[in-house]
Amino acid sequence: MGMKCDVENCDNEATVHLTEIREGKKHEMHLCERCAAEKGLPGKAHFSISDLLAGIASQAQAQAQKGRRGKEAVCPACGTSLSQFQSSGRFGCAECYTAFKDDVMGLAEKIHDSSQHVGKAPKRVSSDVSLQKEIRQLQVELKRAIRREDYEKAAAMRDQIKHLEENLKAGPPEMPQPAEDKPGETPAGPGGHAKKPEGGEKK
Amino acid sequence: MTLNEMITSSGEWLRGTGPESEIVISSRARLARNITGLHFITKMEPSERATCEEMIQRRILEAKIAQPGFYIPLHKADPMDRKFLVERHLISKEHEDSQHPRGVYIGGNEAVAIMVNEEDHIRLQVMQSGFQLQEAWRLCNQIDDELEERLDYAFSPQLGYLTACPTNVGTGLRVSVMLHLPALVLTRHIEKVFQAVSKINLAVRGLYGEGTEASGHFYQISNQVTLGRNENEIVQNVEHVIPTIARYEHNARQTLLAKDRKRLEDRVWRAYGMLKYAQLLPSDEAMMLLSAVRMGVHLGLLKDLSLRAVNELFIFIQPAHLQKLTGRALEPVDRDVRRAEYVRTKLGQCKQ
Numbered sequence: 001m002g003m004k005c006d007v008e009n010c011d012n013e014a015t016v017h018l019t020e021i022r023e024g025k026k027h028e029m030h031l032c033e034r035c036a037a038e039k040g041l042p043g044k045a046h047f048s049i050s051d052l053l054a055g056i057a058s059q060a061q062a063q064a065q066k067g068r069r070g071k072e073a074v075c076p077a078c079g080t081s082l083s084q085f086q087s088s089g090r091f092g093c094a095e096c097y098t099a100f101k102d103d104v105m106g107l108a109e110k111i112h113d114s115s116q117h118v119g120k121a122p123k124r125v126s127s128d129v130s131l132q133k134e135i136r137q138l139q140v141e142l143k144r145a146i147r148r149e150d151y152e153k154a155a156a157m158r159d160q161i162k163h164l165e166e167n168l169k170a171g172p173p174e175m176p177q178p179a180e181d182k183p184g185e186t187p188a189g190p191g192g193h194a195k196k197p198e199g200g201e202k203k
Numbered sequence: 204m205t206l207n208e209m210i211t212s213s214g215e216w217l218r219g220t221g222p223e224s225e226i227v228i229s230s231r232a233r234l235a236r237n238i239t240g241l242h243f244i245t246k247m248e249p250s251e252r253a254t255c256e257e258m259i260q261r262r263i264l265e266a267k268i269a270q271p272g273f274y275i276p277l278h279k280a281d282p283m284d285r286k287f288l289v290e291r292h293l294i295s296k297e298h299e300d301s302q303h304p305r306g307v308y309i310g311g312n313e314a315v316a317i318m319v320n321e322e323d324h325i326r327l328q329v330m331q332s333g334f335q336l337q338e339a340w341r342l343c344n345q346i347d348d349e350l351e352e353r354l355d356y357a358f359s360p361q362l363g364y365l366t367a368c369p370t371n372v373g374t375g376l377r378v379s380v381m382l383h384l385p386a387l388v389l390t391r392h393i394e395k396v397f398q399a400v401s402k403i404n405l406a407v408r409g410l411y412g413e414g415t416e417a418s419g420h421f422y423q424i425s426n427q428v429t430l431g432r433n434e435n436e437i438v439q440n441v442e443h444v445i446p447t448i449a450r451y452e453h454n455a456r457q458t459l460l461a462k463d464r465k466r467l468e469d470r471v472w473r474a475y476g477m478l479k480y481a482q483l484l485p486s487d488e489a490m491m492l493l494s495a496v497r498m499g500v501h502l503g504l505l506k507d508l509s510l511r512a513v514n515e516l517f518i519f520i521q522p523a524h525l526q527k528l529t530g531r532a533l534e535p536v537d538r539d540v541r542r543a544e545y546v547r548t549k550l551g552q553c554k555q
Contacts, residue, residue: 016409016418028397078246090322092246094237094357094365097372107369108362114431117363119374120344122356132360 005032075099135164204312206275206284210527214291214313214330217518219510221333225501226449228381228421228514230336232343232438235366235375236325236350239357243367244320249303252320256304259319262353263308268346272310278303283532286523292330294318315346322367323375325350334445336378340438363430373430378441382448385420385498386455396422396448404428405441419490419517424448456502471499479550483536484543489520508550516549 003014012032074081080092082100091097097104108115138161145154216229237243241255260274277285277298285299293316294307305320318326327350329343357365363373371377387393397407408423424444426437459467474495478484497513499505518524520542526533529541 078242080246088245090245090367091243091365091369093242094239094359097359097362097365104362104369108372108430111370112373112428112430114373114428116361117359117373117430119363119376119433119437120347121360121363122351122358123348124351124355125358125360 003030005035006030007032007035010035073100131164131168135161135168138164204273204309206280206287207527209291209313210287210524212312213511213515213518214293215311216292216314216330216332217511217514218332219514221331221335223445223449224333224510226383226452227334227445228383229330229332230334230339231328231330231379231381232336232339233326233328233377233379234343234347234364235323235371235377236327236347236354236364237357237366238324239355241324244303244322244324245367247303253304255324256306256320259324259354260306260308263317263319263350266349266353268310268315268349270311270315270342270346272308272315274306274308276304276306278305283523283526287527290518290521290523293328295321295326297321311342314342317346317350323371325354334380334449336380336438336442336445340376340378340434344434370427371429374432374434374437376429376434376437377425378438379423379425380441380445382422382424382445382452383420383494383497384422384448384452385494386459387452388420389459390455392451392455393422396451399447400424400444403440403444405444418487419494456498460502467502468504471495471502471504475499475505475550478546480547481543483539484520484546485539486520486522486542489542489546490517493517493520512549516546519549520546 004010005012005014006029010032012034014030014032016029016031016036072081072083075092075096076099077095078092080096082103085091085096085100105115138157142154142157142161145151145157216231218224221227221230238255238259241247242251244252247255256276260276264274275284275288277288277294285294288294288307289296289299291313293309293313295318298305298307298318298321301321303320305318307319308317309315310317314330316328316330318328327343327346329339329346331339331342359365364375366372366375384393384396387396400407404427406425406427408425409418409421424441426441429437432440474492478489478492478496493513493516496505496508497510497517500508500510500513519528522533522538525538525541525545528545533541
């Protein structure tokens with residue numbers, strides 16, 4: 001007959017086979033339905049994120065010890081702390097990605113082997129994205145110019161970057177957001193949260 | 204179409220047609236999206252969740268996407284209906300179980316499902332019958348564009364679409380293919396499949412493991428990486444490995460047929476006989492028997508039975524389906540009786 005469940009003292013046939021890839025290594029589990037359900041498996045694509053998060057937890061503690069009065073890093077927008085994220089594996093809001101930027105980048109590298117998005121972007125920001133790409137490119141060139149001690153070129157580049165950054169802040173004039181033009185059609189309608197930057201007012 | 208009408212029909216993706224459909228059951232693309240300026244679901248107050256759900260529901264219906272459908276507010280739905288939708292692969296187990304205001308839009312004869320207020324504000328899924336991953340992604344992308352015109356998504360140029368869990372960040376895209384691999388299990392070559400796909404960072408999961416009863420030699424292969432690759436690369440990465448696995452399975456079926464034809468025929472016919480005459484059919488057993496029958500249909504051992512009919516049986520013998528068909532809740536032992544009765548009737552309708 002088939003394979004037996006991996007759980008100790010369980011003689012049922014393993015019908016749930018889970019293969020996870022953690023840091024390039026394959027980990028397998030063969031469980032019966034009951035033990036799988038008890039473990040809450042499979043269901044979701046939680047691939048051992050707890051392992052990855054364990055690393056972050058120790059960083060969070062180190063940070064807390066280092067920080068004044070032992071305060072831990074907290075997202076200013078939603079109040080999620082790094083250790084809360086560590087235990088749940090879930091962020092509380094989009095701002096968490098900024099609040100915990102260093103950890104996020106490290107984590108992204110571990111999970112995805114990358115920390116730079118290259119896919120689709122909403123139309124409303126795709127022009128912003130190309131602007132930002134241009135700015136990043138210019139910053140690289142600026143550094144090179146400084147290294148070459150070509151200060152004239154560096155100054156020109158600095159001005160250009162400044163100009164582009166202002167454009168970015170102003171938002172693309174040619175990109176009206178149709179849903180917002182009409183009253184009562186604000187995209188993220190409820191509670192008027194739509195354009196409010198996460199933070200400040202919220203407890 | 205309403206939820207109650209769904210019990211007498213079956214979804215687009217179960218048709219048993221499409222490329223490689225004797226091995227590839229279905230192809231799926233799923234996008235995770237959140238609304239900018241709103242907290243993610245876990246950090247929302249109950250009232251915020253309600254407004255969020257209503258707003259997204261309104262926007263989805265206003266968008267009039269090309270796949271006409273209907274919206275079900277799940278917090279108001281009957282628990283049995285929620286289980287039914289899980290069995291139908293239209294909502295996740297988590298979406299069934301949670302408490303807060305949430306819902307699902309079902310369109311295009313079940314090809315499209317948009318979960319609202321799941322782990323992310325929006326989980327958009329497109330399922331197609333057989334090996335049609337490109338088509339699933341094309342439709343998914345199209346609907347995403349249509350929704351994006353009415354919803355402001357949380358997005359960062361560096362990290363892409365921002366999701367509650369960082370395993371989805373970037374494209375927010377998870378594509379998966381559901382495979383039926385009985386011969387690779389029988390010949391104990393399934394390990395090779397795991398090895399092959401693990402090398403390219405893909406995940407393999409059992410299919411009907413999600414929560415309750417049964418299996419049936421179904422495997423789901425999906426991408427793990429969502430950041431640093433564009434959507435087409437992600438689709439191609441999964442797509443690329445499928446023909447190889449399908450070929451392995453084909454070869455394994457042919458090997459079984461060539462080397463041990465009588466044993467294989469015996470297995471298929473016994474399974475068929477059990478299904479046709481059993482009076483009590485537990486779910487697990489039914490799934491395993493159907494798995495053998497499904498392979499028998501493909502190999503031409505069982506004529507007059509279509510892949511579609513077998514595909515549908517896999518879904519319709521699930522507990523909530525049986526109970527909805529019966530029109531009332533059933534105790535497990537009564538379910539086994541009802542399941543046996545249902546399968547006998549269905550197989551009796553196909554002449555043999």
